[in-house]
Amino acid sequence: MLRRVDEIAPTIDDPASRGLCGGSSGGNGSVTAAxxxxxxxxxxxxxVSSFAQIPGGNPYPRLLATTPRKPLRIFLQESHRDLGWDEAEYNWLAENLRTAAALAEAAYDFRLVLGEGAHTGxxxxxxxxxxxxxxxxD
Structure with missing residues (x-):
C-alpha cells in the first residue's frame, strides 16, 4: 500500500498506528481516505473541513447512518465563522456539525472542538x- 513512502522511510504495518491530517479540502480528503x-x-x-463543497453534497451523515461502523478515530476542529457560516447553502460550519452529529449517532470514537475565527489554520x-x-x- 505505502510502497513509495517505504522507499524513503519505513512505515508501520499496523493501520491502527497510521493517521492522516489535513485542513480544509485536506481535512475532507483525510476523512475520505480513511x-x-x-x-x-x-x-x-x-x-475546518470542506464537507460543504463536496460535489453532490456531504455524504458522511448518510454513510455513517447506513454503513456498519468502521474502526476509525476522528478528531474534528471547526470555527464558528467558517465559510458560509450564516448561509443556507455551502455552510462549512453546518456541514462539520452534521458530520459530528452523525459520528456521535453511529457511536464512533471522535472529538469535535469548536473555536472562534474563520477558515484558517x-x-x-x-x-x-x-x-x-x-x-x-492508548
Missing part, C-alpha cells in the same frame, strides 16, 4: 499537539 481505506489508515485529524495549529495525543492516547 473511510475508504481503514485497512491502511484509522486515525484522522480534520481541521490558526486554531487547528494550536490544537495539533493535543489532537495527536488524543488520537494515540
Amino acid at each position: 473511510w475508504h481505506r481503514p485497512d491502511a489508515f484509522r486515525k484522522v485529524i480534520a481541521l 490558526n486554531h487547528g495549529g494550536v490544537l495539533l499537539p493535543d489532537a495527536l495525543r488524543w488520537l494515540w492516547r
